[in-house]
Amino acid sequence: MTSSDARGAARRALRAGRVLTGLGLLAVAAAYVRAIAFTDIEAVQGPAQKIMYVHVPSAWCAFLAFGLVGICSGLFLWLGDRRLDTFSEASAEVGVVLTGLVLITGPMWGKPIWGTWWQWEPRLTSTLFLFFLFVGYLTLRRTMFDPAERARYSAVVGILGAMLVPFIHLSVYMFRTIHPRPVVLNPEGPTMPGSFVATLLSSLAAFTLLYLGLVTMRYGLGRLRELREARHVPAA
Amino acid sequence: MKSALPGTIAAAMIIAGKDLRSELRRRTALVSAVVFAALILVIFNFARDPTALRAEQLAPSAFWITCAFAAVTALSRAFAVELEHGALDGLLLAPVPREALFLGKFLGNLTFVFVVESIALPLFVLFFNVSLKGALPGIILVAVLATVGFVAVGTVFSALTARVRFNELMLPVLLLPFMLPPLAGAAQVTAALLNGRPLVESAGWLRLLLVYDITFVTLSVLIFPSLFDE
Numbered sequence: 159m160t161s162s163d164a165r166g167a168a169r170r171a172l173r174a175g176r177v178l179t180g181l182g183l184l185a186v187a188a189a190y191v192r193a194i195a196f197t198d199i200e201a202v203q204g205p206a207q208k209i210m211y212v213h214v215p216s217a218w219c220a221f222l223a224f225g226l227v228g229i230c231s232g233l234f235l236w237l238g239d240r241r242l243d244t245f246s247e248a249s250a251e252v253g254v255v256l257t258g259l260v261l262i263t264g265p266m267w268g269k270p271i272w273g274t275w276w277q278w279e280p281r282l283t284s285t286l287f288l289f290f291l292f293v294g295y296l297t298l299r300r301t302m303f304d305p306a307e308r309a310r311y312s313a314v315v316g317i318l319g320a321m322l323v324p325f326i327h328l329s330v331y332m333f334r335t336i337h338p339r340p341v342v343l344n345p346e347g348p349t350m351p352g353s354f355v356a357t358l359l360s361s362l363a364a365f366t367l368l369y370l371g372l373v374t375m376r377y378g379l380g381r382l383r384e385l386r387e388a389r390h391v392p393a394a
Numbered sequence: 395m396k397s398a399l400p401g402t403i404a405a406a407m408i409i410a411g412k413d414l415r416s417e418l419r420r421r422t423a424l425v426s427a428v429v430f431a432a433l434i435l436v437i438f439n440f441a442r443d444p445t446a447l448r449a450e451q452l453a454p455s456a457f458w459i460t461c462a463f464a465a466v467t468a469l470s471r472a473f474a475v476e477l478e479h480g481a482l483d484g485l486l487l488a489p490v491p492r493e494a495l496f497l498g499k500f501l502g503n504l505t506f507v508f509v510v511e512s513i514a515l516p517l518f519v520l521f522f523n524v525s526l527k528g529a530l531p532g533i534i535l536v537a538v539l540a541t542v543g544f545v546a547v548g549t550v551f552s553a554l555t556a557r558v559r560f561n562e563l564m565l566p567v568l569l570l571p572f573m574l575p576p577l578a579g580a581a582q583v584t585a586a587l588l589n590g591r592p593l594v595e596s597a598g599w600l601r602l603l604l605v606y607d608i609t610f611v612t613l614s615v616l617i618f619p620s621l622f623d624e
Contacts, residue, residue, distance in 0.1 A: 235620045287571050294567045301559045311554050314617050315568060318547060321613060322572055325606055329575040332598055333582065 161385060168381035175375025182368030189361040197357045209267040211357055215365035216259040217285060223253030223369065224288055227295070228320025231313035241377075243309035244384060246316055248376035250295050252369055257289040280330040287326045291319040305384065402497065405490035409498025413472075414505055423471060424509065427464050431514040434460040435521050453522040454584040458540075458577050460514055462570075465507045465541070469548040470565050472503050473556035482556075492619035500549045500614070507541055529587035536587075536596075539603035540580035546607075546614040547572045553621055572610075579603045 193211040200207035227246045234242040264282065265275040276282065295315050302308040417423055438456035439449055476482040485495060515533075519526060526533065551568045555561040579599040586596050593600075 235617070287574065290567075290571050294564075294571070297567060298554075298558065298564060301564060310620055311558075314550065314554060314621060317617060318550070318572070318610070318613065321609060322575075325575045325602075325609075326571075328602060329578045332602065333578050 161389070165382065165385050168378050168385060170378075171374055171381065172378030175371055175373070175378050178367060178371030179375055180371070182364060182371040185364035185367050186361070189357065189364040192360060193357045197353050200354070203271055206267055206270045209263050211361040213260060213263040213267065214358060215362040216256045216263070217281075218362060219365050219369040220253050220256035220260055220285065220288060222366070223249045223256060223373075224292065224320060224323070227253065227292075227316045231316030231320070234309060234313045235317070240305070240309060240384065241381065243313065244380040245373070245377050246312065247296075247299060248373045248380055250292050250316075251376055252372045254289065254292045254296065255372075256369070257285055257292060260285050261289060278330060278333070280327045283330040284323055284327045288323060291315075291322065295319060305387070402491050402494040405488075405494035406497035406501060409485070409490075409495060410501035410505070413499070413502035416475075417502075417506065423468065424506070427468055427506075427510045428513050430467060431460050431464040431510055432517050434463055435514070435517055439521055449522045450524055450588075453518065453524050454581045454588065456522065457514070457518045457584065458581045460518075461507070461511050461537075461541075462544075462573050462577055464510045464514065465545065465548065466566050466569060468506050468510065469503060469545070469552045469569070470555075470562055472499055472549060472552040474552075474561070477556060486622060492622060493615055496549065496553075496615055496618035499553070500546055500611075503549050503552075504542065504545050507545055508537075511537055511541065524588055526588075528590070529584075532587045532593040532596075533584055535593070536580050536583040536600065536603070539600060539607060540576040543603065543607040543610045544569070544573050544576050546611045550614045550618055550621070553618065575606050576603060 189211065193208055197208075199205060226249045230242045230246040230249070233239075234246065264285075268277065269275050295312060298315060299308055299312050302311065435456060438452060438460070442449075442452055473482065476485060486492075515526075518524070548565075548569050551565055555564040555568065558564050579602060583593075583596040583599050587593065
């Protein structure tokens with residue numbers, strides 16, 4: 159591929175990303191109108207339960223984002239295609255925002271419902287560590303200049319990090335089974351009415367669309383930046 | 395990079411031997427790591443409310459956090475020393491597989507951390523007034539299982555951060571998340587053993603630590619060479 163082809167592809171990705179992000183934002187807004195105005199208020203938790211329609215989809219997308227960082231890091235080390243590295247970076251950045259959203263909305267819901275901001279619960283702790291790993295991954299990228307070296311190093315961190323998350327989940331699970339706490343409420347609740355599920359699923363779809371839009375946009379930007387840098391500094 | 399396994403092991407032993415020999419001759423790293431560990435143990439004793447918390451209650455966490463921090467200080471220099479006088483380039487040019495380089499560094503670091511841990515353990519008994527009677531074999535077992543996995547990941551990150559800016563900060567930021575499973579397991583098992591509980595009760599943790607070790611040692615061996623692919 160010549161460099162002008164590559165630039166064209168990057169611009170197309172950027173444009174597609176903008177359109178998808180716009181649609182994603184509209185879809186999130188629509189899902190939220192549905193959640194607030196057209197879905198019943200939960201009997202026990204009251205309005206606080208509405209946070210779930212942001213919290214659960216962003217958590218789902220955050221795990222998707224980090225899973226894709228791990229997979230693309232592995233593929234990068236195998237195939238050596240720089241675009242996989244750019245995609246990993248884009249996905250990690252969006253992932254930080256999403257895990258941040260999860261970690262902010264979680265305590266907001268936890269305080270009225272559990273009676274505590276924080277619980278050392280497997281899912282909470284895994285998300286927190288996901289956040290730490292994402293931040294570490296991105297910080298490492300910021301400290302490095304050589305693009306080829308940065309791509310290799312961050313791929314190594316991406317793979318190891320993705321492998322760590324299940325171990326953290328399991329450790330916290332075992333930590334709690336040995337020291338059981340009087341847990342106030344099961345976060346999921348035993349059953350959910352159909353209308354809640356429908357709202358949750360539409361919100362999930364909206365957030366996934368938003369994730370795809372942001373990642374595509376960020377990927378296009380990352381590619382354009384790389385191509386411009388490559389023009390100024392001829393590859394060694 | 396295909397070579398017979400015995401050759402790789404032999405090369406790894408030579409690299410580990412070189413690191414340990416230079417460590418024994420200088421002793422600065424070992425002495426400072428041990429002093430560092432002793433200081434953390436002492437500070438831990440004062441970083442508590444003595445009327446609310448007995449030293450024994452804090453003992454397992456104090457011991458394992460001490461070992462973790464001492465290990466990070468040891469790992470941060472594992473590759474940094476090789477940058478002096480361009481020694482790393484010499485190592486990379488040597489006709490040995492990169493896996494051997496990893497295994498050598500890994501074995502060297504592992505020995506170093508084990509030595510620090512075995513010096514910290516008597517200090518821990520002294521400062522925290524615990525009795526190891528009957529618990530010692532179990533504590534040694536869990537120490538081995540907990541240390542192997544994170545030293546493997548730590549060796550990869552040590553190579554990775556050696557040439558990065560802010561390396562003394564980047565290593566703990568990257569490595570500490572990987573210490574959660576080993577530290578949680580080691581502290582829990584140590585606490586159970588010190589309370590006179592049998593080791594079989596902790597079989598779940600020991601299994602988890604073993605799987606963690608196998609996963610991350612294998613992954614580290616496989617992934618380490620790609621750090622240097624040029």
